[in-house]
Structures are given as C-alpha cells and as structure tokens.
Amino acid sequence: MNGARWLAQALAAEGVDTLFGYPGGTIMPFYDALHGSDLKHVLVRHEQGAAFAANGYARASGRVGVCVATSGPGASNLVTGIADAMLDSVPMVAITGQVPTGLMGTDAFQELDVFGMTLPIVKHSFLARSVDELPRMVGEAFRLARSGRPGPVLIDLPKDVQNADASHLPAHAPLPTDPVPAAPDASYHEAAALIAHARKPLVYGGGGIALGDAVDAFRAFVEGSQIPAVLTLKGLGALPADHLLNLGMLGMHGNRAANMSVQECDLLIVVGARFDDRATGKLAEFAPNARVVHLDLDPAEIGKLRAVDAAVNGDLRRSLDALTPACTAQTQARNGGARRTWRDICLQRKRDCAPRYDAPGETVYAPALLKRLSELAPKAVVACDVGQHQMWVAQHWRFDDPRKHLTSGALGAMGFGLPAAIGAQLQDPAAQVICVSGDGSFLMNVQELATAARYRLPVKIVLLDNQALGMVRQWQELFFERRYSEIDLSDNPDFCAIAAAFGVAAFHVERADAVEDALAAMLACEGPALLHVAIDQQANVWPLVPPNSNNAQMLDPEADAAATAAAPSPTPANDKEDAHAIPA
Incomplete structure (x- = not known):
C-alpha cells in the first residue's frame, strides 16, 4: 500500500467512479495503482480534453469531476x-504528477x-510533501470543490510521495460538505416589501439556480408570483423554454422581449446571477429605473457591480421558498392592477418578438435546424463550443433543465464542446448527448473523436461550417469596417473524411430540404456520429447589442426587414388634409 494506491482507494471512497486523464513520467505510480482498480479511467488524447471532459461530467451530473495529468506540459x-x-463554478479536482520532492526547485x-500557476484559477491548491498529508488533502479537496459556490481544486503529487509507504494511513473517510447558511429573516421582509410595492417587477435568473439545486423552488416562485422572467446564458432551462412567463435570454445576443422588459422594469429580482457584462451591456444604463433585490449564495456577488436595495444572502432554495408565499398572496391581491x-x-412583446424560421433560399438556416433538432431530441444534453453556433443554440434550443445545457460561459473556451459531451455521456451512458460545434472550435480538440470512438460513446456532433471564424468575422463586418483579418x-x-478516419459515422447536408433526413440519419446511429452542415458565411447572429451600448440599443436587420415588409403601404396624399399631414 503506497501513496498512489491509497489515493485510488480514497477516490472511490469519495464516490468517484470515472476519471479522465493521460499518463506520463511523474504520475506513473498512480496509473500503476489504477491497474486492477474499480475506477474507470478514460484515456483522452490531450490533457485539455481531460479537463473539459471532467468539466462536462460535473456540469451534467452535479458531482465532482476528476482529471489527471503528469507534470510539466501535462499539468x-x-x-x-x-x-x-473556476469561472463557471464547476466542482472539479485536478490531480497532477510532480517531480520528486528532492528535485523540486532544480529545473x-x-x-x-503548477501549484503557483493555478493559484488564481482554483478554490485551493495542495502540494503534498509527505504521504502523511494525503488524508487531509484529499478530504479537503473534495469538501472545498463541493461546498458553497463550487469550483476546482488542485492536488500536486510528487512522485516520491506516490511511491511512499502508506500502510499506516487510515481508510479514507469523506468530509461533510459545508452547510449552506440561510439568509437572515429580516432580508426576506425587506425583499418582500419591495416586491409588494413594485408595479413592473421582473425576475432575472442565472446559473446559481442550478448550482444551488433551486430549480424547483425558482419555478414555484415564478408561478406563484406571476412575475415575468429573463434568464442568462447559464440560467437557460431554469424555466422551461415554453413557459408562458419565460421571456427568454437577456444580454448581448438576448431577444428583444427580454432586453426591453429589463430596461423598462421598476424592480429587478436577481436570483443566482452576477450582472455579467454580456448580460447587462453598458452597466450604467442597465435597468435604469429598477430597484434591485439580489438573492445569492456568494456574498461577494451582492453589490459587486450593482448597488442593491435588498440583499438576500444565503441558500437560494430556502430563500425562494421563504419569499414565494408572500409573493403569491400579493399576486392574488393585485389581479387586474398595474x-x-x-x-x-x-x-405581448414576447409574442411580437418571437423568432421566425421561414428563411428564404435553398441553403441551411442554422436557427431552424437547431430548433428542429431540439424538437427531435427534447431530452438531450447539449454541449456547445464557442461562437455563433453557441448563441444560436442559446436562442433557439428549447431547454427544460439547466444541467442539459453545457456551455463555456464566462471563459468562452473554444474546443470545449466535444470533450464536455464525452464527459456528459460517461456520467449517464443512457443519456442522449449532442455536441454543437463550429468549424473553428471543432479543430481545437478534434482528436477527442478517437476517445468517442474507442469507448463507442453515442455522442452526436452537429458541425456548423461557414468556413470562417464566424463571430470574429461578424464583429469585423460590423465594427471594423469589414477589414477581415485572419x-x-x-x-x-473534409470533416466527414476525418470522422470516418476515426471510425465515426458521418453525414453531410447543405440544402434546407435535406435537413430532416440528415438529422434523422444522424440520430439513428447507435454509436458516435457527425453531421457536417454547410451554412452561409455571411449569416450573422441577431439581435446584437453593440459595444458600449445599453440593451435597448439592439441591432437586428432581419427583424427590421420583416417589420418593413409587413407594414402597410403608405397612401399618397391627394387632398389638403393629407397635405397638411406632411411636414414642410
């Protein structure tokens, strides 16, 4: 029983069943300990793939994801x-090999x-100097990853610590997760009073709802209060997409109904959101007429970017449960009022601003394809890469659960989609998992096709190919005078040939009238499959809030053109009364 074998047993005691990694020199003792272990190790083809796969595993399951790498470039x-x-609050433990303690500091x-490198991007880093430190470190690492606002923790393991005798160490006992405190009762009264007096209240829900296991409580609050709601990118699914009171996503690529309602409300009830710049636009002009009630577990987020009028700092589920009865009573008393x-x-604005899917022409219209796929696979877990396709998924996929939408929100990391989908598939082999990627993002971790093929994971990949870095191209078109640079x-x-070389079934579609058959063929595959979709390079994501603008200042040429086409033709002035109506 050496340190490495003790660690393998400790991971099992923590409830770990799957870990993602890639072996190398200084982590070899641990890989030797995995030989014959009950732990399922998934061999990825790049360590970044291991981290993203553990990330996707954790996002989809709510459990701690584990990744492993050797020292140096592996770490x-x-x-x-x-x-x-770290930036999306995902519980994860990263285990890295390190050179023997006697060689540390000698180049x-x-x-x-890696301990120093990762200090700004972890909740905590551990560097083991002795095998006797392992019980405390492992227990603390998992406790910290799970507790409060979740996040990643690093354990750096010198090779000699892994090889050291651990026969005297006790069997590992997991530490309990820190209890989540309830908000003070006074804060509920302050929040309820503000809500009672609001004439135009709006709920602004974020990723903290899922992290706090507060989805049911959030839905009950919205139902009881009958207050319309907008959601952030990471909050999508907290209310089902087809819920009457769900106005949709707000922010830079949010829809007009959500953004206009935020700008006009007189009270913003913020639940597990953090006033991210992509959601608020120009912060000084965000919800300019609104007072703010902010419910959040993390006290650092309350008042960080926007002053609040009532702070409810504590467990979101309990906070929402406490506020719902009072807000339900208020709603019943205010029927027919302001x-x-x-x-x-x-x-009505939501109905007026609903997206249209009847794009003319023979080419594939990406929003229509994604909406149709969401109808064909309503229970799917969707892992996105980053770019235009990510925003189209957010706008047009009909999510009913925030843990079914895996997206790199705060960091915006290209290459996230495929390995995250692999992690999501492995946390639930029976789940239907779909990766939506773009041609730029896909090549960043294309090697993980080998992982999907090796383990026969039935991940389905929709690759939207416009032969460009689409989001960068769109910004260069709009804000850099069409100076297209790199x-x-x-x-x-040939993406289909690449997939075939990895042993993955592949299909191609480039005509709108062939989309239905192509989607059906991809979904019918038993193992992994890729659908390569050729789309127009000039297609843009609308609406768009320009830089340094508020959320009411949306660019949306498609909607403007549709409105112009639907408007009645003006009647020519043919008498004096009409002539007077025309300005001089």
Missing part, C-alpha cells in the same frame, strides 16, 4: 479547463510550478 495543458471550471525534467397590465405588455477557414479539411 499546463489542464489549465484552460481548470480556469473554465528538473518536466518540472513546473402588475397585470405590465405582465400583459411583456407577454478569419478565413476556406481551406478546412
């Missing part, structure tokens, strides 16, 4: 995935101070 290749977990082969009028305005991907490889 540094984990860094992007660790940062993503030994593959020595790297609040009912406000709700009707919001819902966005051309017209020399993309």
Whole structure:
C-alpha cells in the first residue's frame, strides 16, 4: 500500500467512479495503482480534453469531476479547463504528477510550478510533501470543490510521495460538505416589501439556480408570483423554454422581449446571477429605473457591480421558498392592477418578438435546424463550443433543465464542446448527448473523436461550417469596417473524411430540404456520429447589442426587414388634409 494506491482507494471512497486523464513520467505510480482498480479511467488524447471532459461530467451530473495529468506540459495543458471550471463554478479536482520532492526547485525534467500557476484559477491548491498529508488533502479537496459556490481544486503529487509507504494511513473517510447558511429573516421582509410595492417587477435568473439545486423552488416562485422572467446564458432551462412567463435570454445576443422588459422594469429580482457584462451591456444604463433585490449564495456577488436595495444572502432554495408565499398572496391581491397590465405588455412583446424560421433560399438556416433538432431530441444534453453556433443554440434550443445545457460561459473556451459531451455521456451512458460545434472550435480538440470512438460513446456532433471564424468575422463586418483579418477557414479539411478516419459515422447536408433526413440519419446511429452542415458565411447572429451600448440599443436587420415588409403601404396624399399631414 503506497501513496498512489491509497489515493485510488480514497477516490472511490469519495464516490468517484470515472476519471479522465493521460499518463506520463511523474504520475506513473498512480496509473500503476489504477491497474486492477474499480475506477474507470478514460484515456483522452490531450490533457485539455481531460479537463473539459471532467468539466462536462460535473456540469451534467452535479458531482465532482476528476482529471489527471503528469507534470510539466501535462499539468499546463489542464489549465484552460481548470480556469473554465473556476469561472463557471464547476466542482472539479485536478490531480497532477510532480517531480520528486528532492528535485523540486532544480529545473528538473518536466518540472513546473503548477501549484503557483493555478493559484488564481482554483478554490485551493495542495502540494503534498509527505504521504502523511494525503488524508487531509484529499478530504479537503473534495469538501472545498463541493461546498458553497463550487469550483476546482488542485492536488500536486510528487512522485516520491506516490511511491511512499502508506500502510499506516487510515481508510479514507469523506468530509461533510459545508452547510449552506440561510439568509437572515429580516432580508426576506425587506425583499418582500419591495416586491409588494413594485408595479413592473421582473425576475432575472442565472446559473446559481442550478448550482444551488433551486430549480424547483425558482419555478414555484415564478408561478406563484406571476412575475415575468429573463434568464442568462447559464440560467437557460431554469424555466422551461415554453413557459408562458419565460421571456427568454437577456444580454448581448438576448431577444428583444427580454432586453426591453429589463430596461423598462421598476424592480429587478436577481436570483443566482452576477450582472455579467454580456448580460447587462453598458452597466450604467442597465435597468435604469429598477430597484434591485439580489438573492445569492456568494456574498461577494451582492453589490459587486450593482448597488442593491435588498440583499438576500444565503441558500437560494430556502430563500425562494421563504419569499414565494408572500409573493403569491400579493399576486392574488393585485389581479387586474398595474402588475397585470405590465405582465400583459411583456407577454405581448414576447409574442411580437418571437423568432421566425421561414428563411428564404435553398441553403441551411442554422436557427431552424437547431430548433428542429431540439424538437427531435427534447431530452438531450447539449454541449456547445464557442461562437455563433453557441448563441444560436442559446436562442433557439428549447431547454427544460439547466444541467442539459453545457456551455463555456464566462471563459468562452473554444474546443470545449466535444470533450464536455464525452464527459456528459460517461456520467449517464443512457443519456442522449449532442455536441454543437463550429468549424473553428471543432479543430481545437478534434482528436477527442478517437476517445468517442474507442469507448463507442453515442455522442452526436452537429458541425456548423461557414468556413470562417464566424463571430470574429461578424464583429469585423460590423465594427471594423469589414477589414477581415485572419478569419478565413476556406481551406478546412473534409470533416466527414476525418470522422470516418476515426471510425465515426458521418453525414453531410447543405440544402434546407435535406435537413430532416440528415438529422434523422444522424440520430439513428447507435454509436458516435457527425453531421457536417454547410451554412452561409455571411449569416450573422441577431439581435446584437453593440459595444458600449445599453440593451435597448439592439441591432437586428432581419427583424427590421420583416417589420418593413409587413407594414402597410403608405397612401399618397391627394387632398389638403393629407397635405397638411406632411411636414414642410
């Protein structure tokens, strides 16, 4: 029983059943301990893939994801995935090998101070100097990863610590997760009073709802209060997409109904959201007429970017449960009043601003394809990469659960989608998992096709190919006077041939009238499959809030053109009364 074998048993005691990694010199003792272990190790083809797969596993399940790498480049290749977990509050434990303690500080082969490198992007870092430290470190690592606002923790393990005798160490006992405190009763009264007096209240829900296991409580609050709601990118699914009071996503690529309602409300009830710049636009002009009630577990988020009028700091589920009865009573007492009028305005705007899917032409219209796929696979877990396709998924997929939408929100890491989908599939082999990617993002971790093929994971990949870095191209078109710089991907490889080389079934579609059959063929495959979709390079994501603008200042040429086409033709002035109506 050496340190490495003790660690393998400790991981099992913590409830770990699957870990993602790639072996190398300084982590070899641990890989030797895995031989014959009950732990399922998934061999990825790049350490970044290991971190993103553990990340996807954790996002989809709510459990701690675990990734493993050797020292030096193995450890540094984990860094992007660790940062993503930190910024999106994902529980993860990263285990890295390290050179023997006697060689540390000597610039030994593959020595790297990963402890120092990761300090800004983890909840905590551990560096074991002795095998006797392992019980405390492992227990603390998992406790910290799970507790409060979740996040990643690093354990750096020198090779000699892994090899050291651990026969005297006790069997590992997991530490309990820190209890989540309830908010003070006084804060509920303050929040309820503000809600009672609001004439145009609006709920603004974020990713903290899922993290706090508060989805049911959030839905009960919205139902009881009958207050319209908007959601952030990470909050999508907290209310089902087809819920009457769900106005949709707000922010830079949010819909008009959500953004306009935020700008006009007189009270913003913020639940597990953090006033991210992509959600608020120009912060000084965000919800300019609104007072703020902010419910959040993390006290650092309350008042960080926007002053609040009532702070409810504590367990979100209990906070929502405490507020719902009072708000339900208020709603019943206010039927037919100003609040009912406000709700009707919001819902009418939602109907008026609903997206259209009848794009003319023979080419594939990506929003229509994604909407149709969400109808064909209503229970799917969707892992996105980053770019235009990510925003189209957020706008047009009909999510009913926030844990079914895996997206790199705060970091915006290209290459996230495929390995995250692999992690999500492995946490639930029976789940239907779909990766939506773009041609730029897909090539960043294309090697993980080998992982999907090796383990026969039935992940389905929809690859939207516009032969460009689409989001960068869109910004260069709009804000850089069409000076297109380094966005051309017209020399993309044959993606279907690449998939076939990895042993993955592949299909191609480029006509709108062939989309239905192509989607059906992809979904019918038993193992992994890729659908390569050729789309128009000039297609943009609308609406768009320009830089340094408020959320009411949306660009949306498609909606403007549709409105112009639907408007009645003006009647020519043919008498004096009409002539007077025309300004001089």
